[in-house]
Amino acid sequence: MIRNGETGIPCPHACYAIWHNKQDPDDYLHMYYHKDTYLKAYEYALQPINGSHEWTKSSIQPVLPPVEKTMPGRPKKKRRKAKNKSKK
Incomplete structure (x- = not known):
């Protein structure tokens, strides 16, 4: 059957x-x-949970952010031009 965007x-x-x-x-x-x-x-109401101080601790290590990779190509300049320098 044809569906609207597979919804x-x-x-x-x-x-x-x-x-x-x-x-x-x-x-x-x-x-x-x-x-x-x-x-x-939505038959059952969600019950509120206690604060994070009452949560059980797990042995799972926290998720770390991904390692930054240097992108290929020429790196961008990090310097800023002086305000009093004239524009071309």
Whole structure:
């Protein structure tokens, strides 16, 4: 079936073709977009968690930022031109 950018929603051309065949476009809608799925996802209220001082410590090392790599090509100048220097 043709979908609108693979979102699970039929595109307008597909909706017209489905209507032309006397069918309901909602039958072709992905289950993710149904009201029942939405209500099931938010059925339980989220409980607040305690502050970070009460979190359990794990043995996993923290994630470090990636190592900076020098890019190929000529490096940029780090100097600034003086304000009183005339422009060309």
